[in-house]
Amino acid sequence: MSVDKDTVRRIAKLARIALEEERVAPMERELNGILAWVEQLQEVNVEGVAPMTSVVAQKLKMRDDVVTDGNIADAVTANAPMREDNFFVVPKVVE
Amino acid sequence: MLLPSKLTDFTLADARDAVAGKKVSSTELTKAFSKAVTDAKPLNAFVTETPQKALEMAAASDARIAKGEARPLEGLPLAIKDLFCTKGVKTTAGSNILNNFIPPYESTVTQNLWDAGAVMLGKTNMDEFAMGSSNETSYYKPVLSPWRAKNSNAALVPGGSSGGSATAVSANLCLGATGTDTGGSIRQPAAVTGTVGLKPTYGRCSRWGTVAFASSLDQAGPMTRTVRDAAILLRHMASVDPKDSTSVDMPVPDYEATLEKGVKGLRVGIPKEYRIDGAPPEIDALWQKGADWLKAQGAEIVEVSLPHTKYALPAYYIVAPAEASSNLARYDGVRYGHRTQQPIHDITELYEKSRAEGFGAEVRRRILIGTYVLSAGYYDAYYSRAQKIRTLILQDFERAWEACDVLLTPATPGPAFALGEKSNDPVSMYLNDVFTVTVNLAGLPGLAVPAGLTADGLPLGLQIIGKAFDEATVLCAGRSIETAANFTAKPQHWWAA
Numbered sequence: 360m361s362v363d364k365d366t367v368r369r370i371a372k373l374a375r376i377a378l379e380e381e382r383v384a385p386m387e388r389e390l391n392g393i394l395a396w397v398e399q400l401q402e403v404n405v406e407g408v409a410p411m412t413s414v415v416a417q418k419l420k421m422r423d424d425v426v427t428d429g430n431i432a433d434a435v436t437a438n439a440p441m442r443e444d445n446f447f448v449v450p451k452v453v454e
Numbered sequence: 455m456l457l458p459s460k461l462t463d464f465t466l467a468d469a470r471d472a473v474a475g476k477k478v479s480s481t482e483l484t485k486a487f488s489k490a491v492t493d494a495k496p497l498n499a500f501v502t503e504t505p506q507k508a509l510e511m512a513a514a515s516d517a518r519i520a521k522g523e524a525r526p527l528e529g530l531p532l533a534i535k536d537l538f539c540t541k542g543v544k545t546t547a548g549s550n551i552l553n554n555f556i557p558p559y560e561s562t563v564t565q566n567l568w569d570a571g572a573v574m575l576g577k578t579n580m581d582e583f584a585m586g587s588s589n590e591t592s593y594y595k596p597v598l599s600p601w602r603a604k605n606s607n608a609a610l611v612p613g614g615s616s617g618g619s620a621t622a623v624s625a626n627l628c629l630g631a632t633g634t635d636t637g638g639s640i641r642q643p644a645a646v647t648g649t650v651g652l653k654p655t656y657g658r659c660s661r662w663g664t665v666a667f668a669s670s671l672d673q674a675g676p677m678t679r680t681v682r683d684a685a686i687l688l689r690h691m692a693s694v695d696p697k698d699s700t701s702v703d704m705p706v707p708d709y710e711a712t713l714e715k716g717v718k719g720l721r722v723g724i725p726k727e728y729r730i731d732g733a734p735p736e737i738d739a740l741w742q743k744g745a746d747w748l749k750a751q752g753a754e755i756v757e758v759s760l761p762h763t764k765y766a767l768p769a770y771y772i773v774a775p776a777e778a779s780s781n782l783a784r785y786d787g788v789r790y791g792h793r794t795q796q797p798i799h800d801i802t803e804l805y806e807k808s809r810a811e812g813f814g815a816e817v818r819r820r821i822l823i824g825t826y827v828l829s830a831g832y833y834d835a836y837y838s839r840a841q842k843i844r845t846l847i848l849q850d851f852e853r854a855w856e857a858c859d860v861l862l863t864p865a866t867p868g869p870a871f872a873l874g875e876k877s878n879d880p881v882s883m884y885l886n887d888v889f890t891v892t893v894n895l896a897g898l899p900g901l902a903v904p905a906g907l908t909a910d911g912l913p914l915g916l917q918i919i920g921k922a923f924d925e926a927t928v929l930c931a932g933r934s935i936e937t938a939a940n941f942t943a944k945p946q947h948w949w950a951a
Contacts, residue, residue: 370825373825374809375786375806375809376813377803377807377810389880390822390823396771400768401839405839405842408845411845415657422696438554438556440788440790440791450800
């Protein structure tokens, strides 16, 4: 399988990464280089093989459903590029 | 005990004994390493140096030693890969998108080290988000290897992604360092810099507070100058951590106590599929030598087959980018990290421009591959198939364990290469991890040990692979290789003025 320019534009949109028009063709080449190389996986017979979900056999741990943290809004927002009081600031989302 | 002529020549084990025996203070040791770090600026091994913090930690250690309250790593200066969040100290993951990120919390692995008394010298440079095998994808410029080929001044890469840590250990800028390994990022740089690197079993070290790349593969581990040092450091990095649901509930053994058990009667498997076309003859010769060394010490050498080996690397380049595309979705220019300064009209544009500016070329490429293989209509053909092949790879290992206790393989397909030599061809760069990546896909422990030099005088390593949570046997076998190889070569000290 390979990608065309429209697919490259579509996945860049899905990934929320701006891709300038002159970067579309080189990216198409680079992605197709990788996709051509992984194509060899198609020759493996995977009939009846379960996909791996965990490398180490263990039951997922459970913990009590209690609050163990909180009231640290200053720490949570300390690294925000734009903040006001304890809010993250973004461009207007709803008209 | 005899002190080395330079404090920076200490192994971690010897420094530990000297500090505990009050032959040298942590402050003296820390000053010596901080100076070595400063003098080694041309190697670019560190993104952030923390000499002031190091001195404060050393003074606190010296006070504890005076009171007779020394802990296992008391006063020992270490370097920390810049993927581990350190409270109040900038953590970049080698990326522009985290250029200003100061974590308000400490990763479990580093907290364990500080709780054991260790001292932080600084944060080491790395490939951006640990995606790379040469340290050339770092936003903070490539790290140089302290090694150079005979009669050459050409700059060589230190491997990656833990290239800064490998250079720092190899050039004696620290007693040991932390690394992380998703496809070979501890073992490959260790091998090409003549140092020891251990990727533990998945779940042995907590992933909490370590910047995520591919969560089902990422694992932290030690990078050191000797196998003993790796055994010591692993014990104090590993823990059972309720904050990481994949951290395994098993007590952490004293790996150093069993280190000298030897390999008598140990069954060592040689996987025939690791013999690859076009590998330099030196790699095969060293591999044979490694088998002979272990045999001479009483091990039994058996040939085994891991038939799905050749599919490991392509499967990895589906699984790892898929998980990365999900993990890296969190960088949005809103909550932390880089935010575009360009004019924007809506929040989608804010995301798109912030991420385009913040991520480098390799990271963007992998996010797009990951997004594609997970997108509607392609999931079964790519991701689901790759995860099935992972199951087959794990089954290969399980069958091999019926015939052997550990595996011996080359660590890399060749020695360190020149800066820029492979950066234009992603697939040829990816092939550096051909011997290491199988271990990540199966979650097993793998150890790179320096074993010899090429004709050009560059280090090569061998790899020991073990059963899940059998790091003790892996370290034992590694120690036997180390003893037999007697690797004493060090790079020429060309970088200091």
